[in-house]
Amino acid sequence: METIFMAQFMGALYGLLSVIFGAFGAHALKKKLTPELLQSFETGVKYQMYHAIVLLVLGFNLSFDKPLDSAIVNxxxxxxxxxSxxxxxxxxxxxxxxxxxxxxPVTPMGGxxxxxxxxLLLYSFIANLI
Structure with missing residues (x-):
C-alpha cells in the first residue's frame, strides 16, 4: 500500500480506537484496575491519539517523494x-x-x-533549511 494511504488510514484507525479505548478505560475498567494501572492505560490512549493526529497531519502534508517521509510514518x-x-x-x-x-520490553521499543x-521529522525540517 502507498505510504500516504497508510498514514491516513492508520491515523484514522488509531484515532477511532483511542476514543473507544478511552471510553472503555473510563467506564468498564475504572472498577477493575488500580489507579496506577488506570493511569498507565490512559497514557497508552493519550499517546495513541497524539500519534493518530500526527499521522493524519503528515498524511495530508508530506509529499512522500523522499524515503525519509516513509520512514517517519513507519x-x-x-x-x-x-x-500503546x-x-x-x-x-x-x-x-x-x-x-x-x-x-x-515491547513498550520501550515502541517508545x-x-x-x-x-x-526524523525534526531532521526533515532542518534538512530543508540547509
Whole structure:
C-alpha cells in the first residue's frame, strides 16, 4: 500500500480506537484496575491519539517523494502499535492476575520508535533549511 494511504488510514484507525479505548478505560475498567494501572492505560490512549493526529497531519502534508517521509510514518505507525497496545495488554493482564512479562520490553521499543520518528521529522525540517 502507498505510504500516504497508510498514514491516513492508520491515523484514522488509531484515532477511532483511542476514543473507544478511552471510553472503555473510563467506564468498564475504572472498577477493575488500580489507579496506577488506570493511569498507565490512559497514557497508552493519550499517546495513541497524539500519534493518530500526527499521522493524519503528515498524511495530508508530506509529499512522500523522499524515503525519509516513509520512514517517519513507519516509525509512528509501528511505534504507536508497540507502545500503546503493549500498555493495554499489560494493564488488562495485570487486572486478571496475569502479567505477560514478554511484553515488558515491547513498550520501550515502541517508545524508541516514536522518539526516532520525532527525530526524523525534526531532521526533515532542518534538512530543508540547509
Amino acid at each position: 516509525c509512528f505507525i509501528f511505534g504507536t502499535l508497540l507502545f 497496545f503493549s500498555i493495554y495488554a499489560l494493564c488488562l493482564g495485570a487486572a486478571k492476575g496475569n502479567k505477560p512479562r514478554f511484553l515488558g 524508541l520508535l516514536l522518539v526516532v520518528g520525532w527525530g
